[in-house]
Amino acid sequence: MFVANLCVFSMALALERPCPPLGAIKTKARAHSQRLIDDRNTTKYTVHGLFGIFARGDLRAETGRRHYINYEDTKVDFMHRHACQLGHRMRAPTVCEVGFNAGLSALLLLESLPHARVLSFDLGDAAWARAADALLRKQYGAARFPGVVFGDAVRRIPAHAAAHPFQCDVVFVDGDKSYAGRYGTLTALWQVSRANTAVFMDEVTTEACVNGTHVPESSAHERQCAGRNRNYWPSVRAYTRACHEGWLRVQQCAWPSRHPYDGICLGTFTNG
Template identity: 35%
Template sequence: MAGHSATLFLDTVPTATLLEFDLGDMPWSQQNAQMLREAYGSRFMYIKGDSAQTIPAVAANSTTKCDVIFVDGAKGERMRRQDVLNFMQLAHKEAYVFGDEANTVECMSGAVGREDLKCLEGPHGDTVYAWNSLVRDGTLKYIGCSRPVHIPDIVCLWQFKSFR
């Protein structure tokens, strides 16, 4: 919740509305959320709390459908996987899903499984396995990844392949 991604999205797409799901547990989270609300008004919506509860709650009470989803929150395979599955409830069928804490193209594309050396845990533990399993089980379709700057932490892009 430093605001870098939010600012990039809102400045790049002046007609976009951004829903920011954040634990709000960092000292700067509330301050940055207030700054973004002041800068972007109703185009920026801050939803504080555990994403395992807040994403389904917003989805159940909204007709909003997202075109782009950027997942860079909950760490760990189980929690990251659950966030992605919960976001499906807020996504258009053709929505793009960007994700952080990815390690290699081979792993993120599902070309290799979690047991392969190219799919080793990254700096955020087993978070990479969520992406790998979501591709391998047919939930996500791999599109591409950024060039590695800080290996093994790249950003990748997928689309939802099947809706549950």
């Protein structure tokens, strides 16, 4: 009886463990970026947070000029806070990420969810992606980070699930910027996710533009949303369609003050 109670108590403590401090995670992220920057002749990676959520307006190594994107840690803080909350009720979650890029979002999820396994998918078109993959595999080991699955995520996700069965508990959607690619990515992830899987969605203009308020492909949706950020209009259309079809639900969002139409949201996959 004593042993059983001790086990229950230990499990309760594990689920109530404190959230890993974000400051230490940011330090690790910068160190990771610096390794890629130091090898920039090969990696072509020149500034911390390049094309990713960690962008902080740092000086570019090749020009000495500041990178034009500064998210002021808004997206990083949002993901860390919510990932930690999710971690309190998950024992060993599987996180599925599309859009590995330089590995900083994967690092954030690995650190924020210390008992998670992170499965990353990436097209592999950036010169630094494979170097970043090698760094994280060495740092976290195959059990927690088995390595990036390179290729078109729409095809690679179902193929990987067939060869190595898995179900996603947490999802981060970035990657393909086209409408067909983003919608296909969402669909592929939904099909390998549990009901009520948490979904982080990057490249959101406004909440109303993505949460199904507008009918997909309607003139009202385009009129209200297309001009907010043309680069992300395809992603916005994909999110709206999934929400309107009933299998994605947006819960809350955050936007950097310097980039008011380039935000991040948290939602859930439903049974449709």
